Amino acid sequence: MSNIQVRPATLRDAKAIAQIHSTSTQEAYRGMLPDEQLKMLSSVEKRQAYWREAIEYCEPQVQVAIDGDKIVGFVGFDRSRDPKTRQTTGEIWAIYASPTHWDQGVGLALWDAARDGLAEEGCTTVTAWVPLRNERALRFHEIAGFKREMTTAKTSVVGSIKIEEVRLQRTIN
Template identity: 35%
Template sequence: MKISSSLEHAIRPATTGDAKGIATVHVDTWREAYKDIVPREYLAALDVVTGAERWLKTLTSGTPHVLVAVENGTVVGWIAFGPSRDNNLESRCAEIEAIYVAPPFWKRGIGTALMSAASENLYAKGYSAVTLWVLKDNESAQSFYVQRGFQIDGSAKVIEIGGAWLTEVRLKGSVVV
């Protein structure tokens, strides 16, 4: 795996030692990005300790593949990806399961760097296309993905989060390096 770095951050494969940092970014980002979308009670109940335990299990299993962006020894972003979990897509289609950057680090190129590093990895594994699911009401995230070549492909599903029924839409793009 090629390691990417800039003067400010490095991108590398996640290790089990990153579980708490990944969980912290996950919780902080959800609370900020979804504050007007997901029920407040659900966001308030998110717990870094529980999240870290889940991430430790995920990282130990090796699936999905996770890369972290680290700045000054602290995880400031991460991306999880692997084969598509959708049955209606071709085998050369991968999926970005999640990407999060801590709110104080938004709009600094970290999300783009994570997407590029994941694309390099997926390309090396023979994938030609990649999808991701995003909440329909998360216009900021959709804009981020569209600016990187993704397009809504017409697939949607309704999911339950904290007692609210929300729609996710699928976006699809090419694996480019």
């Protein structure tokens, strides 16, 4: 069993975060999206710029999971971006583990850190948007205590592909 530590991300972590985001996306969405679409989504350079900016401005707050001296996952969390949600509603904007570390406790360690961070911010509930066809992500969130809000199902367009998403929610306690 690996010894996962979680800490706030620094600007130097942006490339490793982008690489994990890219490889995890490719693995998780293989079969859901055409390979061509996956390649376009997986630009490490674009993701690195996004995560550098997120880390610099703390929007969202970003934490990384470390196994030894290697970054193996990350979570981005903040207040909910959904319109008409209460100020006490937080959101997991992104949570990814390197595919080499799936099912090894990385996601749980990241979720625990995000939950603690959101609680410190005064949040009492937390949401996450997950594609309905991403069974691994749905299972992870449900194990972590999230419940599906089926009335929130929406269609997002990624390139030319439509993806059905559902919001999951749980209390922070």
